[in-house]
Amino acid sequence: MNGLLSLWPRGWTREQRSSATIVAAGALLVAILILAGRLLALLPEPIGPSAAELAAGTLITVELTVLSGLAGVGVGVLAAVAKMSPLRIVRWPADFYIWSVRGTPLLVQVLFVYFALPEIVPVQLSDFNSAAVALTLNVGAYNAEAIRAGIQAVPRGQTEASRSLGLSPIQTFLDVIFPQAFKISLPPLVNNIVALLKDSSLAYVIGVAELSNIGNRVKTATFQPVPVFLTTAAIYLILTTVLTEISGAIEARLDVEQRH
Amino acid sequence: MSTAPAHARSPLITAELVNKHFGPAHVLRDVTTSFFQGEVAVIIGASGSGKSTFLRTLNRLEKHDSGRIVVDGIALTDDVKNLDAIRREVGMVFQQFNLFPHLSALENVTLAPRRVRKTPRAEARQKALELLARVGLADHAHKHPHQLSGGQQQRVAIARSLAMQPKVMLFDEPTSALDPEMINEVLDVMKDLARSGMTMVVVTHEMRFAREVGDRILFFDHGQLLQEAPPAQFFDAQQNDRIRAFLGQISH
Ligand SMILES: Nc1ncnc2c1ncn2[C@@H]1O[C@H](COP(=O)(O)OP(=O)(O)OP(=O)(O)O)[C@@H](O)[C@H]1O
Ligand SMILES: [Mg+2]
Numbered sequence: 001m002n003g004l005l006s007l008w009p010r011g012w013t014r015e016q017r018s019s020a021t022i023v024a025a026g027a028l029l030v031a032i033l034i035l036a037g038r039l040l041a042l043l044p045e046p047i048g049p050s051a052a053e054l055a056a057g058t059l060i061t062v063e064l065t066v067l068s069g070l071a072g073v074g075v076g077v078l079a080a081v082a083k084m085s086p087l088r089i090v091r092w093p094a095d096f097y098i099w100s101v102r103g104t105p106l107l108v109q110v111l112f113v114y115f116a117l118p119e120i121v122p123v124q125l126s127d128f129n130s131a132a133v134a135l136t137l138n139v140g141a142y143n144a145e146a147i148r149a150g151i152q153a154v155p156r157g158q159t160e161a162s163r164s165l166g167l168s169p170i171q172t173f174l175d176v177i178f179p180q181a182f183k184i185s186l187p188p189l190v191n192n193i194v195a196l197l198k199d200s201s202l203a204y205v206i207g208v209a210e211l212s213n214i215g216n217r218v219k220t221a222t223f224q225p226v227p228v229f230l231t232t233a234a235i236y237l238i239l240t241t242v243l244t245e246i247s248g249a250i251e252a253r254l255d256v257e258q259r260h
Numbered sequence: 261m262s263t264a265p266a267h268a269r270s271p272l273i274t275a276e277l278v279n280k281h282f283g284p285a286h287v288l289r290d291v292t293t294s295f296f297q298g299e300v301a302v303i304i305g306a307s308g309s310g311k312s313t314f315l316r317t318l319n320r321l322e323k324h325d326s327g328r329i330v331v332d333g334i335a336l337t338d339d340v341k342n343l344d345a346i347r348r349e350v351g352m353v354f355q356q357f358n359l360f361p362h363l364s365a366l367e368n369v370t371l372a373p374r375r376v377r378k379t380p381r382a383e384a385r386q387k388a389l390e391l392l393a394r395v396g397l398a399d400h401a402h403k404h405p406h407q408l409s410g411g412q413q414q415r416v417a418i419a420r421s422l423a424m425q426p427k428v429m430l431f432d433e434p435t436s437a438l439d440p441e442m443i444n445e446v447l448d449v450m451k452d453l454a455r456s457g458m459t460m461v462v463v464t465h466e467m468r469f470a471r472e473v474g475d476r477i478l479f480f481d482h483g484q485l486l487q488e489a490p491p492a493q494f495f496d497a498q499q500n501d502r503i504r505a506f507l508g509q510i511s512h
Contacts, residue, residue, distance in 0.1 A: 157358035161417075164319055165372035165420070166344060166424060167371075168344065183362070
């Protein structure tokens with residue numbers, strides 16, 4: 001969907017359009033979070049009376065997604081770089097991390113961080129923090145593959161040109177390769193984050209009061225599954241749509257070559 | 261282009277018995293030669309004869325397997341410090357330009373001086389604008405590579421290399437990827453550069469350029485440096501049958 005991007009006045013440049021879209025969609029997201037309670041309160045039974053809880057659940061879902069999403073990009077970059085390292089000591093842990101995360105269900109990972117990790121390392125994280133850590137590690141492993149593919153898609157000649165100008169390997173990565181790789185990786189990264197928004201519902205199993213958990217509680221309390229499920233689904237749809245809009249705009253912003 | 265005979269000056273680059281393999285393929289065989297300060301050396305030869313590989317060993321984009329290469333007094337080894345020092349002194353221009361597509365022409369030119377030489381932003385910018393003007397692109401400084409023609413991109417690439425004030429410039433078929441009408445604008449910039457006294461090693465199929473601008477022609481054949489000679493002797497008094505055959509093909 002590129003809905004918002006095409007709404008702006010014809011005379012605007014691509015950069016103006018995408019900036020406006022980023023600002024508008026961001027503002028929309030904040031507005032949804034602030035106004036969700038009041039808007040939901042306008043709805044009839046069984047939603048109206050539970051509006052405050054549903055709004056709080058929505059906020060938790062967004063917080064989980066944004067925190068884990070941002071941290072997951074950082075983890076993904078580190079893991080991607082480590083995986084491409086010529087040093088085995090660096091490459092193997094990254095390989096193991098990506099392999100184990102991608103090969104096990106997210107549900108198991110969430111349960112592992114909450115129940116098993118405290119037995120191994122002496123820290124007990126809250127339910128929210130456990131969920132955030134599990135989601136970060138999960139999306140990070142998928143991001144690593146997306147970013148690695150992006151890095152590999154940058155032509156060899158770019159590294160050669162940079163190195164022949166005297167830039168160090170690190171400068172070459174930061175100034176030349178990564179900006180190009182990130183742009184290539186952006187569409188799959190966005191897919192991962194939209195998936196993350198939906199996957200955050202698994203935090204439910206360790207008792208995090210995110211949207212799907214709240215929805216379930218409201219359903220149990222009111223015995224009206226259809227309107228409750230429709231409402232939670234609608235909120236998820238609105239959130240994923242706004243997220244997709246923002247990322248589409250960022251992509252357009254980075255698309256210096258104007259291929260779209 | 262030079263006035264004094266080349267051998268009277270000190271060599272900037274020497275290659276001694278350089279060998280290179282790619283797997284079982286022996287692509288450079290005992291290549292021995294020197295490049296002198298202010299000299300324009302032109303490398304020609306059939307496709308696959310090792311011209312690019314040889315050029316790329318001179319700034320160690322390729323490692324040689326045996327033999328010795330000395331650039332500006334520094335031997336090319338695995339020593340990373342040496343390598344960075346040499347790459348700063350040796351500019352390279354590629355067939356495919358290899359401009360950085362996410363940066364404007366100006367940023368392409370300022371990147372290395374700012375990062376490697378730590379030139380302040382304003383000074384780097386000033387220098388870059390001068391260089392872009394020198395290659396005839398003063399009005400295009402803020403364009404991105406995709407907004408420039410191939411010839412313009414290659415001229416930006418030349419300016420980008422010059423910004424590091426290299427002692428020698430390597431060119432690997434700089435005009436081979438260009439539409440015919442753009443070849444001359446790039447060759448003109450290179451002629452200017454030669455006239456200014458830049459030491460140049462140029463791999464090219466442009467025989468007119470080789471004859472006009474070259475001080476010396478090096479002919480590669482199956483990984484061997486088969487012959488080096490001044491252009492007049494090379495083109496007009498060629499004794500070697502293989503080279504004559506090659507020149508015959510090229511001129512058609
Ligand atoms: N990275 C590589 N891996 C394996 N073989 C290579 C590699 N680079 C070059 N070669 C081989 O080495 C030989 C010399 O290649 P090189 O590119 O130096 O030739 P060239 O003289 O520049 O040819 P052209 O005029 O086509 O550019 C060729 O047979 C080529 O296939
Ligand atoms: Mg070549």
